Amino acid sequence: MSTVLTSPDAETLAAVIAQRMVDLLADVQRAGRTPSVVLTGGTIAIAAYRHVEGDTVDWTDVDFYWGDERFVPAGHADRNDQQARDAFLTRLGVPAHRQHAMPASDEGFPSIGAAADAHAEVLPEAPFDLVLHGMGPDGHIASLFPGFPQLHETERRVVDVTDSPKPPPQRLSLTLPVLNNARSVWLVVAGEGKADAVARALGDGTVDDTPASGAHGTAETVWLIDAAAASGLSV
Numbered sequence: 001m002s003t004v005l006t007s008p009d010a011e012t013l014a015a016v017i018a019q020r021m022v023d024l025l026a027d028v029q030r031a032g033r034t035p036s037v038v039l040t041g042g043t044i045a046i047a048a049y050r051h052v053e054g055d056t057v058d059w060t061d062v063d064f065y066w067g068d069e070r071f072v073p074a075g076h077a078d079r080n081d082q083q084a085r086d087a088f089l090t091r092l093g094v095p096a097h098r099q100h101a102m103p104a105s106d107e108g109f110p111s112i113g114a115a116a117d118a119h120a121e122v123l124p125e126a127p128f129d130l131v132l133h134g135m136g137p138d139g140h141i142a143s144l145f146p147g148f149p150q151l152h153e154t155e156r157r158v159v160d161v162t163d164s165p166k167p168p169p170q171r172l173s174l175t176l177p178v179l180n181n182a183r184s185v186w187l188v189v190a191g192e193g194k195a196d197a198v199a200r201a202l203g204d205g206t207v208d209d210t211p212a213s214g215a216h217g218t219a220e221t222v223w224l225i226d227a228a229a230a231s232g233l234s235v
């Protein structure tokens with residue numbers, strides 16, 4: 001069962017996502033564990049990261065992973081890890097050893113497939129505490145695109161994509177079984193251009209036509225969206 005929480009606009013939504021994230025991380029640390037978070041790229045997520053602040057969280061004691069990455073050189077402005085560093089990880093002093101970035105194209109892997117397999121070794125066995133998903137207008141999450149075979153991967157934990165319909169074409173992505181093993185899965189979506197995909201994902205969409213419809217957490221699945229993205233939902 002998904003919960004839908006609607007904010008009036010994208011800026012308010014960004015602040016709401018950030019506060020919820022801080023609260024969740026603080027709760028996990030109070031329970032005596034090191035939180036593990038899977039970050040997403042995308043417009044509203046990066047806006048939310050800029051709002052993340054506060055000393056209720058020990059930022060040296062949070063493990064950050066990424067749900068997908070653009071397979072371009074390290075430090076490239078297109079990379080989701082670089083955008084997150086610029087938005088909050090550097091500002092908050094998250095140490096490098098807590099940033100479990102996906103491989104980059106200039107790191108000497110013999111192939112993108114080998115890079116995917118190497119990253120699978122970096123992932124924890126324990127479930128993630130929180131997975132954040134952005135969603136494209138086509139309903140894609142991470143780099144799992146409508147109709148693509150990677151949506152049905154059950155053996156590999158990390159897959160390579162070499163023909164992404166959204167540039168850049170080469171990407172790495174966690175798979176749905178790994179992502180859905182998280183306790184909390186939040187889908188963060190803003191803008192009217194995503195309203196149809198939101199309605200499909202929460203309605204009669206399938207994983208193949210709307211990959212976001214296949215995103216679920218083991219404890220909670222929360223859609224954090226703005227009014228424009230919610231405009232296709234019946235009240």
Ligand SMILES: O=C1O[C@H](COP(=O)(O)O)[C@@H](O)[C@H](O)[C@H]1O
Pocket residue numbers: 040041042043044068069070080133134135136137141142143166
């Ligand atoms: O390519 C990607 O797109 C989605 C959504 O991005 P947006 O700019 O339409 O908000 C993002 O969730 C994913 O991580 C990213 O690699």
